[in-house]
Amino acid sequence: MEPVIIVGAGPVGLALALSLARHEVPTVVLDAGDGRITPRPARSCVLRPDTAALVQRLIAPEPLPGARWMVWRTLRRGQVLEQRDFTPADAPLHVPEHTLRKAFRAAAGRTGLVRIVDHSKVVELEAYEDGVRARTKGEQGEVWRGSHLVGCDGIRSTVRKLLGTRFPGRTAVERHAVAALRVALPWPEEALLHREMPGGKGGEVCARALPSGVWRLDWLLPARGELVTPDALLERIQETLAAWTGEQDPAYELLDTGVHTAHQRLARQWRRGRVLLAGDAAHLLGALGTQAVDEGLRDVDNLAWKLALHRLGAGDEGLLDSYEQERRGAVVARLRAVDQALPLVRNAGALRTLLPGGARSRLTLLTDGHLGRGTLGAAPEHRGSPLTTAPLGGGVATEPGERAEDIPLTALDGTRQALSERLGARLLVVLVAPGTAVWDSRHWLNAGVMPELAAAVRALPAPAELFVTESYPGAAAHTVLVVRPDGYLAAALPGVHREELGRVVATLAGWADGRDRASDGGPPAGSSRGGGATDPDPAPGREPAEDGARVAGQGTA
Incomplete structure (x- = not known):
């Protein structure tokens, strides 16, 4: 059977390839880059317990990269307004993106089912009844065949553009100046959000521990304007560290800097036939502590098993439809929650009117996204999914559509x-x-x-x-x-x-007539219903270059 084509070798694309390998599904990962991974500790992501567990399954037996925070503190001026102590089971995992990609690439090499092809920018694609073709840019114009294609190629997704799918939303909802430092702070293995630091210029800074004594610091900036010059950033670093350590000239090593801009966008469609979108190609978020990579990995966890069943013929079209229904619905709820929270968190006057408790309630709401709780951060539920069966009297504490307890x-x-x-x-x-x-x-x-x-x-x-x-x-x-x-x-x-x-x-x-399917046992596990062509191919996933002329019509999937 033909492989699944994945476009993009970022964390989401590689995680999907590894997840499909657990189902013994071969994949071809087409990436426009050169395969080099440049260390950038200022580009990091926070993974919740569910996505951290997914990463551990995918890279096993290697240990998880990154650092777990055992304590979170929310401070205003010199006062701790909230402190949360984590157990090893529920502690967030903070990991540099380049470390995650390296771990995924190494794991992909161990599967024997994942083929990563660099320097392969997709320029055309075509979907038909039982498969997909993609043409990549190159001297010979290579054409790749697969049972399905998933665009995991980021914010400027070529796959999304070829599909003609709109990507509406808002630009620069939130901006932060970012620095990665090696420095000794008073809170090892912790993270904190600090507003209005004593002796400073006020504002908001978030500090999150990384491995080997490295910290990522994020300073909130106006959504638009205010260029961050190197001198201005060094001044912010000096001022912040002095307030935290009590030293006028604190020692530190500056490793990396950047500006993180959070956009809010959502693709109109995540599936068109056998072509699907995931990760930043499908949605953008990141304001108020929400985590883009975290949500992209949840896309992967939701989609992989559905693709595998669809290829086997053990899942109907409703199963793939449910990917968009469940995950797009969850991201819509997350984006709506951010839209509702932003004016409350950033506008003190509105907050006093709508949130009893003043600054304390304001910061509690602000930290929800960072802590992975509430509508801003908690793992989504799928109680309204067409795949969810109504409670049948089992009496369990977990309702169908909620995450099962880790028993x-x-x-x-x-x-x-x-x-x-x-x-x-x-x-x-x-x-x-x-x-x-x-x-x-x-x-x-x-x-x-x-x-x-x-x-x-x-x-x-x-x-x-x-x-x-x-x-x-x-x-x-x-x-x-x-x-x-x-x-x-x-x-x-x-x-x-x-x-x-x-x-x-x-x-x-995904069968709407589930009762009838249950009585006849459904299609056999090895049937080709819903799967790709089964004729032999001497180079799975690839056609000879001379056959490429048959692939035409950009965005016809």
Whole structure:
């Protein structure tokens, strides 16, 4: 079967290639750059627990890059208005983008399923009933074939332009002067947001720890105007460090600088047939602490398993439609929350009228995006998704469409792992079976409801893995949980009901007539329904240059 073509070798494109490799799906990553990764510590991203766990799965067995903050502080003048202490499980991960890209490139080389082709700018594409073709710029005009194509090529996405998809929004919603320093600050492994520093010129600065004693500092600038000269930036650094350390001439090493400008834009369409958009090609955000790479990785987690099922023929068109419905809907909610919060956070008069508590409430709202909570920062929910089954009386604390708890699981071979470590490949079917944690799996594999449930899982219309767990919040014994590969609870069934389980998985695969699909088992896992052509190709993903003349019509996908 032909590979999936991914355009763009940034963090999102590489993460998608690695996620598809977990499904044994080959990919060709076409990138206009030369493959060199320049260290830029002033370009960094903050990953929440869900996206950090995704990165760990993709680069395993290598450890996560970056630094975790164990404490966050919000300060006004010299007073701490809020402090949050994190556990290792929920601490944000702060990582330089170049480090993340290096880790992804190294992991891609270990899979044997990811081919990265540099110096390959896409100039034409065409989608047809069962595949996609893309032409890249070069002396021979190479043409690449794939089952699907995903544009992960950033803010100036060529794929989006070839599709003719509009990208409306607002420019320069927020700007920050940025500096990466190696310096000793009083808060190791921490992060803070400080407004109106004593002895300074006021304003707002955010400091976030990176590995090896490096810190990223961001100073809020007017949305437009005010060029940041080198002398002005050095003055800001000196003034800020003096206020924090109490030294008039604090020692530091300046590593990198820049200006970060946050835009808010949203593509009108994220899918047109077999061509899709993800990451900055689909959306731009970054004001009030929201994180663009974080949201791009959530696109990846949502899309990868759906593409894999669609290629297998185990997922209908509704499954790919749900990617845009779920992820675009989540980003719309995030952008709307930023629009509503900006005048409250930046306009003290409006804040006093609408938010009781004055400056304290103002800063609490401002830190939501940084801390990954509330509408500005928390992981989205998909309770209104067409893939979500209505609650069926399972009684669990998690509603379908919410992220499942990271519970310990036991596989049928007796191995034990956290649920977060098993995500990213197949659907998870989990039986709540008190007592199984203390027994060897051979004692319960053929006891109780397990044989019936195992047979039901084998007959499902999409690949799934069966696990047991000792307990789940609010769940009674013999509750059956269905968890999507991206960690969202699809359904909780009050017992083993083979037909109902089949209907849930058929709905999850995007079939509107889920009940009928459940009864006939759906298409076989190896069918070509929805997949690409299966004729052999001596160089998968690539056609001879002389065949390229057949590809025409920019933006016809």
